[in-house]
Amino acid sequence: MKSIQISSLAEYKELYQKSVDDPQGFWEEVASHFTWRQKWSHVLKSDFITPDVRWFEGGKFNITENCLDRHIEKNGDTPAILWEGNNPETPSVVLTYKQLLSEVNKCANALKSLGIKKGDRICFYMPMIPQVAVAILACARIGAIHSVVFAGFSANALADRIKDSECKLVICSDYNRRGNKNIPVKEVVDEAIAMGCDSVEKVLVYNATGQSVNWNNDKDIWWENIVPQQNDVCEPEIMDAEDVLFILYTSGSTGKPKGVVHTCGGYMVYTCYTFLNVFQYKPGDVYWCTADVGWITGHSYIIYGPLLSGATSLMFEGVPTYPDSGRFWQVCEKHKVNQFYTAPTAIRALMASGYDEPDKYDLSSLKVIGSVGEPINEEAWNWYYEKIGHKNCPIVDTWWQTETGGILISPLPGITDMKPCFASYPLPGVQPCLVDTNGVELEGNNVEGLLCMKFPWPSILRTTYGDHERCRTTYFSTFNNKYFTGDGARRDEDGRYRIIGRVDDVINVSGHRIGTAEVEDAINQHEHVIESAVVGFPHNIKGQGIYAYVITNGAIGEENAFRKQVLDVVTKEIGPIAKPDAIQIVTQLPKTRSGKIMRRILRKIAEGEFDNFGDTSTLLNPECVEDLKNGALTLN
Ligand code: WTA
Numbered sequence: 001m002k003s004i005q006i007s008s009l010a011e012y013k014e015l016y017q018k019s020v021d022d023p024q025g026f027w028e029e030v031a032s033h034f035t036w037r038q039k040w041s042h043v044l045k046s047d048f049i050t051p052d053v054r055w056f057e058g059g060k061f062n063i064t065e066n067c068l069d070r071h072i073e074k075n076g077d078t079p080a081i082l083w084e085g086n087n088p089e090t091p092s093v094v095l096t097y098k099q100l101l102s103e104v105n106k107c108a109n110a111l112k113s114l115g116i117k118k119g120d121r122i123c124f125y126m127p128m129i130p131q132v133a134v135a136i137l138a139c140a141r142i143g144a145i146h147s148v149v150f151a152g153f154s155a156n157a158l159a160d161r162i163k164d165s166e167c168k169l170v171i172c173s174d175y176n177r178r179g180n181k182n183i184p185v186k187e188v189v190d191e192a193i194a195m196g197c198d199s200v201e202k203v204l205v206y207n208a209t210g211q212s213v214n215w216n217n218d219k220d221i222w223w224e225n226i227v228p229q230q231n232d233v234c235e236p237e238i239m240d241a242e243d244v245l246f247i248l249y250t251s252g253s254t255g256k257p258k259g260v261v262h263t264c265g266g267y268m269v270y271t272c273y274t275f276l277n278v279f280q281y282k283p284g285d286v287y288w289c290t291a292d293v294g295w296i297t298g299h300s301y302i303i304y305g306p307l308l309s310g311a312t313s314l315m316f317e318g319v320p321t322y323p324d325s326g327r328f329w330q331v332c333e334k335h336k337v338n339q340f341y342t343a344p345t346a347i348r349a350l351m352a353s354g355y356d357e358p359d360k361y362d363l364s365s366l367k368v369i370g371s372v373g374e375p376i377n378e379e380a381w382n383w384y385y386e387k388i389g390h391k392n393c394p395i396v397d398t399w400w401q402t403e404t405g406g407i408l409i410s411p412l413p414g415i416t417d418m419k420p421c422f423a424s425y426p427l428p429g430v431q432p433c434l435v436d437t438n439g440v441e442l443e444g445n446n447v448e449g450l451l452c453m454k455f456p457w458p459s460i461l462r463t464t465y466g467d468h469e470r471c472r473t474t475y476f477s478t479f480n481n482k483y484f485t486g487d488g489a490r491r492d493e494d495g496r497y498r499i500i501g502r503v504d505d506v507i508n509v510s511g512h513r514i515g516t517a518e519v520e521d522a523i524n525q526h527e528h529v530i531e532s533a534v535v536g537f538p539h540n541i542k543g544q545g546i547y548a549y550v551i552t553n554g555a556i557g558e559e560n561a562f563r564k565q566v567l568d569v570v571t572k573e574i575g576p577i578a579k580p581d582a583i584q585i586v587t588q589l590p591k592t593r594s595g596k597i598m599r600r601i602l603r604k605i606a607e608g609e610f611d612n613f614g615d616t617s618t619l620l621n622p623e624c625v626e627d628l629k630n631g632a633l634t635l636n
Pocket of ligand 1: 295375398499
């Protein structure tokens with residue numbers, strides 16, 4: 001695969017230009033490096049209005065053949081997955097490409113034996129164990145569509161996602177070990193299914209910890225009873241490039257999370273291309289992405305991108321602070337990790353809990369270190385650069401989204417320059433632009449605006465599951481003929497992009513996307529809550545925290561007990577990641593005459609900024625602003 005790796009600045013510039021002048025020719029060349037059973041009939045058909053984007057349509061193949069089979073002859077004994085357990089004493093597990101193929105085939109045959117067919121949806125609610133990768137690839141092998149749900153979401157949130165995509169099967173484990181917690185995974189699945197998930201026929205349970213769980217003989221099946229005994233050969237289902245590969249739910253500014261749909265061909269080409277270029281992976285390297293498989297980063301850069309590239313992908317079960325805040329660095333030292341990819345929130349937390357802690361470990365194997373999910377502040381960037389990279393590892397600050405499938409803007413290590421906090425330049429094939437609120441494109445450099453994409457790249461989302469109109473209105477209707485990212489950005493004097501953050505009602509908490517409307521809906525479930533409004537505020541560790549303003553019916557009793565109940569409701573409705581950091585009890589919310597909450601004021605107060613509210617002349621109840629200020633909670 002070496003030939004799709006860029007190796008110099010001149011080459012990047014040349015390829016970038018080619019990708020703009022002749023996108024079809026550019027991507028056709030990249031796609032020709034993969035194994036196809038039949039060539040595509042056209043490289044791209046695109047319309048940003050409907051929207052309707054198709055890459056490599058008519059091309060027939062199976063992504064797992066590209067992830068696994070084609071590496072076997074030369075690299076069958078190369079480790080594909082290197083697993084490190086939550087507990088440092090647990091022996092590491094290695095699955096070579098040969099072994100992984102055999103495990104995937106057995107699991108694929110087991111899924112077939114359960115009646116799973118091409119196009120069926122399968123929900124995952126799993127910890128970070130090798131079996132999650134095995135089962136995801138097994139779905140792809142037989143053309144079933146995986147919908148992985150982060151195992152920190154509540155039963156309610158899981159049930160919503162299962163129902164929306166009508167999953168036939170749920171794959172889970174008995175329990176999940178994370179740090180010193182022992183989380184009852186199967187119990188949450190049982191609870192979710194009891195909430196009317198009628199589409200679920202079976203639950204496949206991997207016995208990860210050996211603890212006892214409730215059992216329903218009609219539905220539940222132990223993985224151990226049906227997977228290991230299967231034949232380890234399974235002919236891959238031949239898919240069209242535009243067949244659906246997976247659904248992944250993500251939060252937006254309104255309503256319930258939506259199922260972002262990615263298809264097989266473009267996603268394969270793009271994740272592999274970006275993995276090889278952004279991390280400059282070389283054969284024999286050990287690459288580690290610390291994300292959870294429940295997020296897009298886990299899909300694209302723990303599983304698909306690395307395996308498509310024949311890489312060794314390290315998978316970690318635990319948390320950065322267990323047994324202590326040196327764990328990441330201990331794992332880097334133990335496995336001589338070469339590329340390390342994590343989130344700013346983890347960097348900030350580790351920096352805060354032991355500034356010099358990394359000095360205890362030998363991190364000399366590292367070549368490239370990466371960051372994803374939220375803006376990285378300069379202090380964290382410098383610590384990462386000095387303490388982890390020892391000033392000789394380029395930092396790749398990668399900007400992208402669930403909807404983009406892969407990294408769109410990032411430095412190329414050792415090739416393009418780096419500037420702290422800048423995601424910098426678009427990768428070949430990516431055509432970003434900044435627009436003002438009227439959609440007028442801002443020309444030239446040194447400008448700030450709303451970040452859009454003018455042209456499709458192969459792994460752009462195709463639709464939102466079951467609701468194409470929502471896809472159109474969310475991403476393609478704000479600005480004419482452009483994909484709108486929801487982020488604000490600045491382009492500096494040399495054309496580098498700096499991502500400022502979301503401009504919509506999405507909060508990015510520790511790199512997790514949470515919609516304000518979702519949290520409000522959850523808080524409103526409390527019997528004594530009449531109305532609530534949720535905004536983000538800058539948080540030292542998490543990037544953004546959640547600040548909730550709540551109007552009650554006056555019957556709440558002791559305030560702190562009430563606040564605790566609100567946190568419990570949010571945990572039940574969504575999961576602990578959405579718990580507000582602050583709950584201010586108020587009597588009114590600032591509203592315009594048309595009844596819209598003026599969130600700008602609420603954001604300012606949550607930030608601790610009590611002036612400069614801008615134009616408040618349209619407020620129906622300006623008198624409430626003083627009360628809001630007086631009751632504001634001090635944070636950070
Ligand atoms: C934010 C994660 C600044 C951004 C892959 C985006 C970033 C949202 C960066 C998508 C970055 C992601 N710098 N902000 N390098 N990377 N973001 O869908 O606001 O979980 O819109 O995808 O994270 O989050 P998602």
